Amino acid sequence: ACSGGATNQPGGSSGGGGGLFTTIDVARPGLDPSGPANPWAPKGNSYLGYNGMKLGWVKNHVTDPNQFYPGIAASWDIAPDNSSVTLHLQPNGKWSDGKPVTAEDVRLSIGLAYTTGSTAFALTPGAAGAAADVEVVDDKTVKVTQDMTNPSSKFARGVIDNWVVPAHVWGSLLPADFWDKLKTSRGTGEAADKAREEILAIGQKVLAFAPPKDVSAGPFTLERVNPGEALLLKNKNFYNAANVAPDQVKFLNFSGNEQIWNYLSAGKLDHSGFVAAPTDVMNRIKQAPGSQLITGFSPVAVGMAFNQSKKPYDNVHVRRGLAHLIDRAQVTKVASPEGGTPAVTTSGIHQKPAQEWIGSELSSLDPYAFDVAKAEAEFKEAGLQKKDGKWAMADGSPWKVTMQAPSGFSDWISAQENIKSQLIENGVDAEVVTVADYPIYLEELAAGKYDVGFWLMALGPAPYDIFQRLYGTSNGWTNVAGQVKHSAPGKSGNWMGSAEEIDVEGVGKINPGELTAKLNAAGPEEAKPIMAQLAKAANQDLPVIQLWDYVNTQFTNTSRFTGWPAQDSDLLRLPAGVWIQLGMVKKKQ
Amino acid sequence: MINGTGVVKTYKQRGKVLGAREVRALRGVDFSIPKGGAASFIGESGCGKTTLGRIIAGLETYDEGEIAIDGVAMSSLKPKQRQPHFRKIQMIHQDPYSALNPTRTVHQTLHAPLSLRAGQTGRSKSWIEERAAEVLSLVGLDPGSVLARYPHQLSGGMRQRVVIARALTVDPEMLVADEAVSMIDVSLRLGILALLKDLRERLGVSVLFITHDVATARYIGDDGELYVIYRGQVIERGAVDTIIADPVHPYTQSLLSAIPVLHGLEQPGEHPVTPLEPLDQDQSEEGCLFAGRCPFRGERCTSERPLLQVADGLPQEHACFYPERRSVIARPMSEV
Amino acid sequence: MRIDGLTVVYKTPAGELPAVRDVTLTLEPGTITGIVGESGSGKSTLALSLLNAVQPPGRIAAGTVEIDGLGDMARFRGEQLRKARGKHVGYVFQAAQNSLNPLKTVGKQLLDLGRSHGVEDLRGLVREAKELLGRMGLDGARVLDSHQHELSGGMRQRVGIMLALVLNAHLVVLDEPTTALDMITQANILKIVRAVHAERGLTTLVITHDIGVVAEVADRLAVMYGGRLVEQGPTREVLGAPRHPYTKGLIKAIPRLVGDIAEAQALPGRPPTLATVPKEGCVFRERCALRMDVCDTVDPEAVSHGTRLVACHAVTVKEHA
Amino acid sequence: MSVLLEGSSTSAAMRRNFWTGVWRVMRRKPTRLVGAVLMLGFVFMGLFGPLFYPDPLPRDPGQLTRPPSWQHWLGTDDQGRDVIALVVTGSRYVLLAALVTAVITVVLGTGIGLFSGFKRGRWDTVLMRFTDMKLTIPGLPLLLVLSTVWKFNSAVQMGLVLGLLSWGGVARAVRSQTLSLRERGFIEAARGLGLSTTHIVGKELLPSMAPYIAMNMLIAITGGVYSQVGLFFLGVLPYESNNWGQMLNTAVFRSGALTIPSALGFLLGPLLAILLLTLAIVLVVDAMDEIFNPRLREE
Amino acid sequence: MTVIARRLAGHLARGVVMILVVATISFFIVRSIPGDPVAANVQKLIQMGMDPQAAEQATRVLYGFQPKGSLWEQYIDYISGLFTFDLGQSVTHAGAPVTQVLGEAAKWTVLPVLAGTLLSFLVGIIMGVYAAIKRSGKLGDVLAISGSLLHGVPQYVLGLLLSAIFATLIPILPADGPVDILFEPGFNAGYIASLFDHAVLPVATYALAAYGGWILAMKSSVVTVLGDDFILAAELRGMKRSIIFRYIARNAILPLFTILALSLGLLLGGAVFIERIFNYPGLGLLLIDSITMRDYALMGGAFLLITAAIIVANIVADLFYSVIDPRVRSGEEVSS
Numbered sequence A: 001a002c003s004g005g006a007t008n009q010p011g012g013s014s015g016g017g018g019g020l021f022t023t024i025d026v027a028r029p030g031l032d033p034s035g036p037a038n039p040w041a042p043k044g045n046s047y048l049g050y051n052g053m054k055l056g057w058v059k060n061h062v063t064d065p066n067q068f069y070p071g072i073a074a075s076w077d078i079a080p081d082n083s084s085v086t087l088h089l090q091p092n093g094k095w096s097d098g099k100p101v102t103a104e105d106v107r108l109s110i111g112l113a114y115t116t117g118s119t120a121f122a123l124t125p126g127a128a129g130a131a132a133d134v135e136v137v138d139d140k141t142v143k144v145t146q147d148m149t150n151p152s153s154k155f156a157r158g159v160i161d162n163w164v165v166p167a168h169v170w171g172s173l174l175p176a177d178f179w180d181k182l183k184t185s186r187g188t189g190e191a192a193d194k195a196r197e198e199i200l201a202i203g204q205k206v207l208a209f210a211p212p213k214d215v216s217a218g219p220f221t222l223e224r225v226n227p228g229e230a231l232l233l234k235n236k237n238f239y240n241a242a243n244v245a246p247d248q249v250k251f252l253n254f255s256g257n258e259q260i261w262n263y264l265s266a267g268k269l270d271h272s273g274f275v276a277a278p279t280d281v282m283n284r285i286k287q288a289p290g291s292q293l294i295t296g297f298s299p300v301a302v303g304m305a306f307n308q309s310k311k312p313y314d315n316v317h318v319r320r321g322l323a324h325l326i327d328r329a330q331v332t333k334v335a336s337p338e339g340g341t342p343a344v345t346t347s348g349i350h351q352k353p354a355q356e357w358i359g360s361e362l363s364s365l366d367p368y369a370f371d372v373a374k375a376e377a378e379f380k381e382a383g384l385q386k387k388d389g390k391w392a393m394a395d396g397s398p399w400k401v402t403m404q405a406p407s408g409f410s411d412w413i414s415a416q417e418n419i420k421s422q423l424i425e426n427g428v429d430a431e432v433v434t435v436a437d438y439p440i441y442l443e444e445l446a447a448g449k450y451d452v453g454f455w456l457m458a459l460g461p462a463p464y465d466i467f468q469r470l471y472g473t474s475n476g477w478t479n480v481a482g483q484v485k486h487s488a489p490g491k492s493g494n495w496m497g498s499a500e501e502i503d504v505e506g507v508g509k510i511n512p513g514e515l516t517a518k519l520n521a522a523g524p525e526e527a528k529p530i531m532a533q534l535a536k537a538a539n540q541d542l543p544v545i546q547l548w549d550y551v552n553t554q555f556t557n558t559s560r561f562t563g564w565p566a567q568d569s570d571l572l573r574l575p576a577g578v579w580i581q582l583g584m585v586k587k588k589q
Numbered sequence B: 001m002i003n004g005t006g007v008v009k010t011y012k013q014r015g016k017v018l019g020a021r022e023v024r025a026l027r028g029v030d031f032s033i034p035k036g037g038a039a040s041f042i043g044e045s046g047c048g049k050t051t052l053g054r055i056i057a058g059l060e061t062y063d064e065g066e067i068a069i070d071g072v073a074m075s076s077l078k079p080k081q082r083q084p085h086f087r088k089i090q091m092i093h094q095d096p097y098s099a100l101n102p103t104r105t106v107h108q109t110l111h112a113p114l115s116l117r118a119g120q121t122g123r124s125k126s127w128i129e130e131r132a133a134e135v136l137s138l139v140g141l142d143p144g145s146v147l148a149r150y151p152h153q154l155s156g157g158m159r160q161r162v163v164i165a166r167a168l169t170v171d172p173e174m175l176v177a178d179e180a181v182s183m184i185d186v187s188l189r190l191g192i193l194a195l196l197k198d199l200r201e202r203l204g205v206s207v208l209f210i211t212h213d214v215a216t217a218r219y220i221g222d223d224g225e226l227y228v229i230y231r232g233q234v235i236e237r238g239a240v241d242t243i244i245a246d247p248v249h250p251y252t253q254s255l256l257s258a259i260p261v262l263h264g265l266e267q268p269g270e271h272p273v274t275p276l277e278p279l280d281q282d283q284s285e286e287g288c289l290f291a292g293r294c295p296f297r298g299e300r301c302t303s304e305r306p307l308l309q310v311a312d313g314l315p316q317e318h319a320c321f322y323p324e325r326r327s328v329i330a331r332p333m334s335e336v
Numbered sequence C: 001m002r003i004d005g006l007t008v009v010y011k012t013p014a015g016e017l018p019a020v021r022d023v024t025l026t027l028e029p030g031t032i033t034g035i036v037g038e039s040g041s042g043k044s045t046l047a048l049s050l051l052n053a054v055q056p057p058g059r060i061a062a063g064t065v066e067i068d069g070l071g072d073m074a075r076f077r078g079e080q081l082r083k084a085r086g087k088h089v090g091y092v093f094q095a096a097q098n099s100l101n102p103l104k105t106v107g108k109q110l111l112d113l114g115r116s117h118g119v120e121d122l123r124g125l126v127r128e129a130k131e132l133l134g135r136m137g138l139d140g141a142r143v144l145d146s147h148q149h150e151l152s153g154g155m156r157q158r159v160g161i162m163l164a165l166v167l168n169a170h171l172v173v174l175d176e177p178t179t180a181l182d183m184i185t186q187a188n189i190l191k192i193v194r195a196v197h198a199e200r201g202l203t204t205l206v207i208t209h210d211i212g213v214v215a216e217v218a219d220r221l222a223v224m225y226g227g228r229l230v231e232q233g234p235t236r237e238v239l240g241a242p243r244h245p246y247t248k249g250l251i252k253a254i255p256r257l258v259g260d261i262a263e264a265q266a267l268p269g270r271p272p273t274l275a276t277v278p279k280e281g282c283v284f285r286e287r288c289a290l291r292m293d294v295c296d297t298v299d300p301e302a303v304s305h306g307t308r309l310v311a312c313h314a315v316t317v318k319e320h321a
Numbered sequence D: 001m002s003v004l005l006e007g008s009s010t011s012a013a014m015r016r017n018f019w020t021g022v023w024r025v026m027r028r029k030p031t032r033l034v035g036a037v038l039m040l041g042f043v044f045m046g047l048f049g050p051l052f053y054p055d056p057l058p059r060d061p062g063q064l065t066r067p068p069s070w071q072h073w074l075g076t077d078d079q080g081r082d083v084i085a086l087v088v089t090g091s092r093y094v095l096l097a098a099l100v101t102a103v104i105t106v107v108l109g110t111g112i113g114l115f116s117g118f119k120r121g122r123w124d125t126v127l128m129r130f131t132d133m134k135l136t137i138p139g140l141p142l143l144l145v146l147s148t149v150w151k152f153n154s155a156v157q158m159g160l161v162l163g164l165l166s167w168g169g170v171a172r173a174v175r176s177q178t179l180s181l182r183e184r185g186f187i188e189a190a191r192g193l194g195l196s197t198t199h200i201v202g203k204e205l206l207p208s209m210a211p212y213i214a215m216n217m218l219i220a221i222t223g224g225v226y227s228q229v230g231l232f233f234l235g236v237l238p239y240e241s242n243n244w245g246q247m248l249n250t251a252v253f254r255s256g257a258l259t260i261p262s263a264l265g266f267l268l269g270p271l272l273a274i275l276l277l278t279l280a281i282v283l284v285v286d287a288m289d290e291i292f293n294p295r296l297r298e299e
Numbered sequence E: 001m002t003v004i005a006r007r008l009a010g011h012l013a014r015g016v017v018m019i020l021v022v023a024t025i026s027f028f029i030v031r032s033i034p035g036d037p038v039a040a041n042v043q044k045l046i047q048m049g050m051d052p053q054a055a056e057q058a059t060r061v062l063y064g065f066q067p068k069g070s071l072w073e074q075y076i077d078y079i080s081g082l083f084t085f086d087l088g089q090s091v092t093h094a095g096a097p098v099t100q101v102l103g104e105a106a107k108w109t110v111l112p113v114l115a116g117t118l119l120s121f122l123v124g125i126i127m128g129v130y131a132a133i134k135r136s137g138k139l140g141d142v143l144a145i146s147g148s149l150l151h152g153v154p155q156y157v158l159g160l161l162l163s164a165i166f167a168t169l170i171p172i173l174p175a176d177g178p179v180d181i182l183f184e185p186g187f188n189a190g191y192i193a194s195l196f197d198h199a200v201l202p203v204a205t206y207a208l209a210a211y212g213g214w215i216l217a218m219k220s221s222v223v224t225v226l227g228d229d230f231i232l233a234a235e236l237r238g239m240k241r242s243i244i245f246r247y248i249a250r251n252a253i254l255p256l257f258t259i260l261a262l263s264l265g266l267l268l269g270g271a272v273f274i275e276r277i278f279n280y281p282g283l284g285l286l287l288i289d290s291i292t293m294r295d296y297a298l299m300g301g302a303f304l305l306i307t308a309a310i311i312v313a314n315i316v317a318d319l320f321y322s323v324i325d326p327r328v329r330s331g332e333e334v335s336s
């Protein structure tokens, strides 16, 4: 009624005057009016790219994890062997209170990152890709070196993908002897443990720290928050303020996707991050004037994973047979019609980067198309029996595929429900069982309690990240301080229980876990052949059936602002705040 | 049959916020009802008649004193052991409607205690049916037409008869009739009274009759004793006709004076006694309990409590320092 | 007040059944008339119909209730009826029942009553009420300040009488005024009724199931049975020489303090209820010792015999024989 | 032995009387007949409904979340299954759980209430304090918290937990009924006659309270349906492939029934089922009120 | 006054005990929830792309807000914290005090609940009077059956229906949160209108769901009062209709006030569905959130607050009753 109609043009009624409307980060649902403007607080009011600044912004590159847009750092030099990163700060970077952004700010922020945990600034001894030293070169230059005992090719990403906060506000949090303590914590023994504890205690203070006033080096500063919205005003001192179009930004809170659907189909939002939506809703959203959907690469896929210590899933033919009985296109259509594309095959890699990484090899992989006859052949080969049109175990006992999913993961449950129906229609009994929530799901999954569950995979862009989902801890290979160890199924979180070595057709015997560990430090060219081997292994051995690859969908509206990223842009997984601060988004003329 | 000495009952009224209030329902009552005998309790509302009746029927505990049934002292027995003794004493309730379970037919109502008896004495099923018919006939009901009926299909008088029949199923030695006729239509009242009297004569059961209507007490048996109770104390006790004709306690006298006079048939008594009102305010525990309302009270009355005793050569026991016969009741015209 | 041919019916699943049938009764000014009858004989219904206040599903089906100087109460409606109630006819409820609003003090309810009847001098009304209460042996000020639950049964009954009289009604109906009160209180209330009646020159109707009560206070007595008035006349005469077999039986059934116990006898049978009242013929015939053939078909008319009215074929036949 | 005798002619006559009474009450207001028919319909649906459909239900992958049509009167769900088929087949779980809830509620509530009211004294105090406490703790939030601890794996378990949580009200009501019945002369008379407690409770007290208990049972059934459907709707219970609450959850939070009308049919299916069930029970309880009213039996 | 004071003291004492008991129960239930939140959070962060080690450290920092020590020590801390209104810190709110988080959410629950309840109360009692007066007619039947139906239907069915009809089919009202986000919060027409607009459906749902109960309760209360003799007495004394109506109303509403207070307490907990359907960021939603995110302190706090509301409502109801009912005021026990 009044609100719906009157506010189609948001600026008009509310005096938004060039304000931009977007939604809060999906990863942090809920908006806490009492939360501080603290980027580390889980429900804090520090908005990535708006009033929360990082050293740089990670590009959504299909294969290269070390590409960035400038943030606090204007540029950076990465040593060819990834051993160090030298950061050159924006020459006229300023905090919203007018003070310049200095190397000291960066160093302090790195210190804070140590206390709260970060990839490059981890306290755990031997963590891959950890920083060894932070050096202030001059007022605008900082050099961070990697501890090369367990190097990672993503080191630069680990460093640059970090918050920067003003030292004159946050400085008091770090005690004078912090850096010494940090050194001590690097070692081993009691002193080191104690130092780590102390640092963690500081971390807690950091999380709870509430700056009296939001001091930001980003394009906006926090003005006020209520349970429904957060309002940010343009920061005149931002280095690129001249190119920041919106005078203000409002973040809308939501607690269920359906709320965003309503906002979007009413054309109330200029932008919203990814929310899953059924096709009909998507169509409705598309009909809103100015409404645009931008889709791009999202380096995640979902697979149906087997616990190979349970019968009959230990038999590869059973896994292949099942793969032939699942029409992935139908599953995707039911479960994630707008947020995913059916996996062309199981390669362990998202389809987009797969082309880049393994090229033509991709087409040589078995697509496991829906084929009842093939499935039957595979099941027969596995020794399963068919009784009264139903498949049973080799010993004649009944077989039921029990798929587990966490409650609330409605796309997974939908997919499993669909798979269940498909399987039952083809003579394989199946059921869907859910557990109370994701935490329990993960715990029980890791404890090997389930036969079959869904598993996120292909977490690019770094090659190691992609395959560690299939051949990492959950499948028995642990990488501690650069040393790869394999533990038996059922031990140390190995619930998948693949064989330690696989004889891959046309490749020979390989140890996929060791190959995966190698990817951690390998350069792109070095990685490609390894990836091809691993993809073949995954395709042949099927520890999981890759179901669909996710698509990132961003909702934008051109009624008031233009200049939104193009389809498949490498900016798509960055928040709109970054697009704005880079000067892309323009007011509609 | 049953003897009581110094029975005391005090109710602690809980739930009232102003602290627990004690209600002295009985303050040391002696009574004795012989086998086949009759006794009547009369008194104003709230004087403790029902309480005493219930204690006698074993439905209520008492705080002090001793009750002996057929010579067996109850205090020496465990609660379970008392039950068979108290079963000899059956209570007949004032309200015959609530005394019968509306969901059960007369047959069912009589059947339960009878089959219990049959079980105890090893009698057959047919005995139960016979006995049911028998007790109904005893109370003057036609078994054939009554057995299958529900209480609501019976008149008040019939209901009360069923209640009595039910009491008779356990062959009681005594019936406690608490206001047993006050809720029954006037024209039927006498029938129940006659029945009780009849049962007394034919079966030899003793009857304890509780009422606030003195006249009805006569009809249970003129050989019976009358207990006049005031605020938990027996203040006069003696043969029914003696007390009616020659009450000596001012309270008994005022009670009798309050009986309406049938003006066409009767002549009012010569010296009616009206108690000083009101009852509610004066609840003094000092001296004679009736002193506050007594028109004849003397000095002694407010300081000393008179006890029930035979004195001044009077035929009845009384608890009054200044007993005096007064002619208070109305006499039939024909007599005068 | 003259009641003429009054019939009141209740609507039941079995159709409309009369609870009061063809009752004719005259209340002489300045007298106390008593109506006795057993439970269900229609006493309360009759009392309510005098104020035209029979509660649904009942209704006055026929007859008139003429009040001197006022008209036929049974035809009154709305405001006219309301004003007649209280002001002209006072009504006193049974003691045990609660005729007072539990949430208001007696005084406030008195004022409500005054306002309802347009009394201007409310102070005067309170004074009058206090005086009345004082006359009945109560502390007026204290009672007016009390809630219902703070009063004993006898006190409530006196308050009820006060409220019925305070507006100077000259006709007072008392329904079971002493049921559920104990003996001494009952005697007291009856004394008060008589005293106030005499003092104020009222016309009073007392309804009760207890012959003793009527005998104590009433000048005239009417006996009700199964919705009919079977006999009426001066109290002493009716009690001393009852004519109707029911009245005879009733009096015989009263336990007495002195005299021969064996003389007293219960009536056989049971009183009728609404559903068992015979459709035609005499209502009492089932229990009657003098039953004749005519009793089965013809409802006896109330025939006047001197000061008495008796509705019985047998009596009529005897008188004329 | 006594049972044998009591089962004779009198109780047969009583039963006949009872049913003619029922019929009379039903006839008086036709709405009550509607209630009874609806009620029978639900019973039939729970017992036999699933037999009319194949398992798994047929689906049409080309017809996901479609609005009502001639083919699918209430449309289809997000898997392309007919909504009416889902409602019918889903009723078994819902009604079974509700029945278990109701039985436990009534048995526990009646048992505790009877015991407490009959024994009085210390037991009464303890039990009633406990009951009061139970009544003070709000059911839904407690269920929400419990749903994280408890795994509701089947309809019976579901009903069990709901029943264990909901007997408080019945217990209190039964206790006060018992207390008031105790005061009635016939209970005291039975004690005076030396009849056993079993007899008093089983033959005198319970039959007097039977109508009341029966009504509570019906009301507990609705309570059982609502709580479990509600919990499924909130999505805190393990997934059930077809269940009214699950349907509500999927319709609203996944298929956008509150955003676009195309999924409204999917939403309306279970909603209508609940509405009709409520209506049925309301009408039947209304009739029961009269059937068991002793005054009406008298006529 | 002393009566009320005593009552209050008694209630407070009992209330405190109740809260302690509930706190204990909720503490142990919450702690027995399976699933290690720390491990789970690590996994979650890993899936979000964080390094395992970093994820672990971040989680440990975050969960540092969990109370430490043995279960028993935690329990002692928790209970002693209660006395200073310290319910611990919310993990998902970066260690913000639970009380503060609850306070924030409570606003959004209390206002609509209050509005809905009062609205339904007002309309319900008026219609209840009608239903009572017309109880033998068609209108009475319709009112009673619709009342029972509305009373019987669960809140979420009404909420979903209202939402489906008025927000989807005929989209005239919003169903998406407490306020249209596009307005400046503050005292301006647009914002207030929007608050109002968004409150319509949830308030209507509360009101509709509660309305049935009121109409039924009021109807039966009025019917009871109508049957009371004092109403007939007032009529026979010729009291004005308006006065009699006031008598009926006051006596009939009295018991409903108790229910009103109780239902206000209960509704805080019942808000879960409505808040979920209409996305109101109140206590119910907070409770669900805290459960899905395993925020123990917040979960326990929300649960405790909801229970405490009921306990307080009980106390208020009782005190209220004792203030307005003279029978209670003077210490008499009234069974309601």
Ligand SMILES: Nc1ncnc2c1ncn2[C@@H]1O[C@H](COP(=O)(O)OP(=O)(O)OP(=O)(O)O)[C@@H](O)[C@H]1O
Pocket: B011, B012, B013, B023, B024, B025, B043, B044, B045, B046, B047, B048, B049, B050, B051, B052, B212
């Ligand atoms: N269960 C009880 N709890 C508390 N007080 C009681 C209880 N039973 C009786 N009393 C009190 O004990 C006193 C005697 O009561 P009882 O019923 O014996 O009197 P009564 O003579 O039978 O009176 P009535 O003529 O009214 O039946 C009264 O003051 C009554 O209020």
Ligand SMILES: Nc1ncnc2c1ncn2[C@@H]1O[C@H](COP(=O)(O)OP(=O)(O)OP(=O)(O)O)[C@@H](O)[C@H]1O
Pocket: C010, C011, C012, C019, C037, C038, C039, C040, C041, C042, C043, C044, C045, C046, C055, C056, C057, C058, C209, C273, C274, C275
């Ligand atoms: N509301 C009613 N509906 C149907 N019948 C009624 C109603 N009220 C009274 N009756 C019947 O009308 C008859 C007369 O009732 P009424 O109350 O006038 O009797 P009563 O003489 O006052 O009896 P009691 O001494 O019991 O008060 C009774 O048979 C009664 O059952």
Ligand SMILES: [Mg+2]
Pocket: B049, B050, B051, B178
């Ligand atoms: Mg008594």
Ligand SMILES: [Mg+2]
Pocket: C043, C044, C045
């Ligand atoms: Mg009457």
